[in-house]
Amino acid sequence: MSNRLTSNTAITKTPNVPIEACPRCSKELIGAIEITEGGIGGLRIVTMRETSDRNWITCDGCNQTICKSCCVMPDSGYCDACFVKYRIEPYLP
Ligand SMILES: [Zn+2]
Ligand SMILES: [Zn+2]
Numbered sequence: 001m002s003n004r005l006t007s008n009t010a011i012t013k014t015p016n017v018p019i020e021a022c023p024r025c026s027k028e029l030i031g032a033i034e035i036t037e038g039g040i041g042g043l044r045i046v047t048m049r050e051t052s053d054r055n056w057i058t059c060d061g062c063n064q065t066i067c068k069s070c071c072v073m074p075d076s077g078y079c080d081a082c083f084v085k086y087r088i089e090p091y092l093p
Helices: 080-091
Strands: 007-013 033-040 043-050 056-058 065-067
Antiparallel strands (some): 007 033, 033 043
16 A cells, blocks of 8 residues: 655635625724645645734624624634624523
8 A cells, every 4th residue: 555645735815805894893904814725645624824914803603704803802703792602602501
């Protein structure tokens, strides 16, 4: 059996911000997400990394795009409402 690994990596940047301005505070949204796609031996790996100037998130729960200052926990990837729903509610008595 040969153990040959084939690998290829492609970096794609999301062309633009999904929307131009935050729907809540009308702040202009800048920055992008870099998507790195690689394959190792038939296994496909996709990693997403944001550029340092990115000031928005697209909520994992409701797909809404808002600026980071309009949500309490932008690092969670959720907007306020979804953060409460998915991160806090399950742990409430
Ligand atoms: Zn905002
Ligand atoms: Zn949400």
